[in-house]
Amino acid sequence: MERLTNRVKVMEQKPMSFMESLYLPAIFKGMAITFKHMFRKKATINYPEEKRPFSPIFRGLHVLNRDEEGRENCTACGLCAVACPAEAITMEAAERTPNEEHLYREEKYAAKYEINMLRCIFCGLCEEACPKDAIYLSETFAPSSFTRKSFIYSKDELLIPHPVNEPEKFEAAKGAREARQKN
Amino acid sequence: MMTLLFTMDLLLVLEKFLLIGAVISFALVVAMYTTYAERKIAAWMQDRRGPNRAGPLGLLQPVADGVKLFFKEEIIPIASNRFLFVLGPALAMITAMLTSAVIPWGEYIEVLGRKVNLQIADVNIGILYVFGVVSMGVYGIMIGGWASNNKFSLLAAVRGASQIISYELAMGLSLISLLMMTGSLSLKTIVEQQMNGSWNIVYQPLGFLIFIICVFAECNRTPFDLPEAENELNFGYHQEYSSMKLGLYLFSEYVNMFISSAVMATLFFGGYDIPFVDESALAASWGPNLTALFCFMALFAKVLFFLFVFIWVRWTIPRFRYDQLMDLGWKKLIPLALANMIITAVVMLLIKN
Numbered sequence: 001m002e003r004l005t006n007r008v009k010v011m012e013q014k015p016m017s018f019m020e021s022l023y024l025p026a027i028f029k030g031m032a033i034t035f036k037h038m039f040r041k042k043a044t045i046n047y048p049e050e051k052r053p054f055s056p057i058f059r060g061l062h063v064l065n066r067d068e069e070g071r072e073n074c075t076a077c078g079l080c081a082v083a084c085p086a087e088a089i090t091m092e093a094a095e096r097t098p099n100e101e102h103l104y105r106e107e108k109y110a111a112k113y114e115i116n117m118l119r120c121i122f123c124g125l126c127e128e129a130c131p132k133d134a135i136y137l138s139e140t141f142a143p144s145s146f147t148r149k150s151f152i153y154s155k156d157e158l159l160i161p162h163p164v165n166e167p168e169k170f171e172a173a174k175g176a177r178e179a180r181q182k183n
Numbered sequence: 184m185m186t187l188l189f190t191m192d193l194l195l196v197l198e199k200f201l202l203i204g205a206v207i208s209f210a211l212v213v214a215m216y217t218t219y220a221e222r223k224i225a226a227w228m229q230d231r232r233g234p235n236r237a238g239p240l241g242l243l244q245p246v247a248d249g250v251k252l253f254f255k256e257e258i259i260p261i262a263s264n265r266f267l268f269v270l271g272p273a274l275a276m277i278t279a280m281l282t283s284a285v286i287p288w289g290e291y292i293e294v295l296g297r298k299v300n301l302q303i304a305d306v307n308i309g310i311l312y313v314f315g316v317v318s319m320g321v322y323g324i325m326i327g328g329w330a331s332n333n334k335f336s337l338l339a340a341v342r343g344a345s346q347i348i349s350y351e352l353a354m355g356l357s358l359i360s361l362l363m364m365t366g367s368l369s370l371k372t373i374v375e376q377q378m379n380g381s382w383n384i385v386y387q388p389l390g391f392l393i394f395i396i397c398v399f400a401e402c403n404r405t406p407f408d409l410p411e412a413e414n415e416l417n418f419g420y421h422q423e424y425s426s427m428k429l430g431l432y433l434f435s436e437y438v439n440m441f442i443s444s445a446v447m448a449t450l451f452f453g454g455y456d457i458p459f460v461d462e463s464a465l466a467a468s469w470g471p472n473l474t475a476l477f478c479f480m481a482l483f484a485k486v487l488f489f490l491f492v493f494i495w496v497r498w499t500i501p502r503f504r505y506d507q508l509m510d511l512g513w514k515k516l517i518p519l520a521l522a523n524m525i526i527t528a529v530v531m532l533l534i535k536n
Contacts, residue, residue: 022515024392027500034499038227046232 059122059137062115062153063160063173067105070162073134076110083129088119106132115158117151139175194297202303206283213486214437215245221437221494228498252430260332260423267330272424272431275323279438281316285309286445287371288482289455289475290462301475302371309370310358313446314351317401320439321347324403324410327432328420339419342505343410347401349512354397356520357390360527361450374454378462382453389523391451393516395492398447400512402439405497412502444489448482455482 019025045052054060065073076093094111096104103109127136145151161169219234219242226233234241259268289301306312321344328340361383365373377383384391400407411419421432448454455478456462466474503511 021510023511027496030499031495034228034495037230038224040230042232043230044232046235 054139058139059124061117061138061140062120062126062135062158063138063175064113064155064158065134065136066160066163068163069102070164071103071105072109072159073105073132074110074113075106075108075132075134076113077108077131079129079131080126080135083125084120085123085125086119086121088116088121089126090114110155113155113158115153117153118148138173198297198299199303202299202301203284206288206303207280210280210283210438210441211434213441214434215249217437217440217490217494218248218433219245220490221497224491224494225498228495249430252427255426255429257426257428258423262332263423264330264332267326268423269428271323271327271330272421272428272435274326275320275435276431276438278316278320278323279435279442281319282313282442282446285312285370286442286449287374287454289479290466290471292472292475293470301479305369305371307367307369310362310368310450313370314355318347318351320401323432323435324420327424328410331420331423333423335416336420336422339410339412339416339422342416343403343420346403346407346409346508346512349509350397350400350407350516353393353512353516353520354401356517356524357393357397358450360390360520360524361387363524363527363531370449370454374449374456377453378456382451382456384451387451387523387527389519390527391447393520393523394451395447396511396516398443399493399496400508402443402493403436404440404493406500406503407508408502409505409508440490440493441486444486444493445482447489448485452485455479457481 067073076091078091078093081087081089081091090112091110091114092112093108096107096109100109122137124137130136160173163170222244223233223241225231234244237243237247259265284303285306287300287302287305291298291300293299324343324347325340328336328338328343331337362368364383364386365376367373367376373383399405403410409419410416411421416422421429424432457465457477458481462474462478465477
């Protein structure tokens with residue numbers, strides 16, 4: 001039969017010789033290989049102490065953003081919920097009262113904002129849809145939990161810490177987003 | 184009986200009890216840390232890190248494993264034979280320990296003017312005793328597998344029994360050529376001969392090779408771990424076991440490894456002989472106790488090397504198929520051992536004449 005490619009390797013099916021049937025040469029060869037591997041660089045890392053760098057396009061858990069003064073960016077326009085292919089986002093809008101101006105940047109804000117992390121597919125379309133730079137995907141993983149209910153993240157879990165009151169927590173939660181956007 | 188006990192040297196009894204306690208606890212600790220070494224070395228060979236969370240470098244891992252096994256629920260299946268089910272792991276552990284009685288761990292030490300031999304029993308049929316106990320080890324597997332009333336366990340027990348019996352033949356034959364040279368069955372005498380001359384491995388490389396292969400088979404270690412083949416037989420003979428009864432089965436494997444490493448070191452690698460050092464001169468200058476310590480360290484280093492080989496082989500080669508196993512045992516090793524025996528006999532006769 002004509003061969004389609006020249007990559008075919010014809011196997012010889014001959015009975016083993018006496019030395020081969022003692023298996024020892026092959027075993028010693030294998031042992032040399034495993035011994036060499038003992039001194040190789042390890043493929044694994046000590047995870048909680050060491051972490052691997054994320055790819056610049058990594059999409060983890062969502063963060064609801066604040067501006068420099070610590071006011072929430074979100075205006076509850078609902079574009080993220082419309083863009084979401086998994087229908088994971090729900091929100092309720094409310095109107096800002098005069099004494100809440102230090103809390104919300106614009107007149108309308110999200111009184112309730114929930115993301116169901118079990119529905120979310122981490123596609124990042126909400127981030128792209130947002131006109132106010134109010135939501136983005138950070139570098140945190142979804143943590144494990146025992147209940148389904150605990151995977152519905154409410155606003156207090158999603159909001160980034162206050163940049164003025166809690167600057168350290170804010171920096172930690174911000175991630176490397178700005179550095180990524182520069183590139 | 185009582186009068187016999189009193190006429191015996193009570194100090195000797197005490198001395199032997201202490202020695203037995205020391206040897207058994209030492210064997211158990213070594214076996215414990217062999218499990219740790221097994222996991223670490225396996226990890227390194229697979230480019231991983233291995234256990235490193237429990238204690239510094241993960242050194243408390245065996246303790247954690249032991250505690251876990253103790254706290255597991257103890258299940259005895261209703262359909263099992265209760266007495267034999269409990270007897271199985273006990274027998275496996277006891278036979279694993281028994282062999283340590285005839286291994287000389289050093290020459291002697293002096294405690295309060297008494298000369299204490301570092302061997303529990305210097306019987307003149309030491310090797311026969313080892314064989315007798317080792318062939319009893321198969322009962323632990325057989326009884327455990329049969330009493331579980333589970334077809335996987337039963338199959339594993341049948342496999343284990345036939346494997347151990349087949350490989351015992353080649354093991355015995357390979358040792359006969361060694362015995363023709365030494366002319367003694369006492370392990371102490373064999374070690375003393377090696378201390379004066381060179382190690383037996385020099386004269387009997389083929390015998391050693393056959394012996395070590397058979398030891399792997401007797402210990403149910405890969406590539407001969409057919410009785411517990413996890414992908415075919417669901418862990419085989421200890422499938423129905425839980426808690427510390429399972430622990431005893433797993434642990435007896437490591438004790439077996441330790442003891443058979445010691446036997447190999449004693450028979451072929453000079454036992455407690457320190458290479459290139461004259462022990463009697465050492466004893467004259469340093470005293471017997473320090474010499475015994477160093478001799479013991481030499482033996483222990485050899486044992487550790489063999490333990491490493493056990494682990495190394497396990498993480499290198501896959502398991503034999505059952506027919507390959509029987510082929511190797513009956514068609515390769517036994518003829519080779521017989522040939523080795525005849526060659527040894529001919530050479531010995533030629534040298535004599």
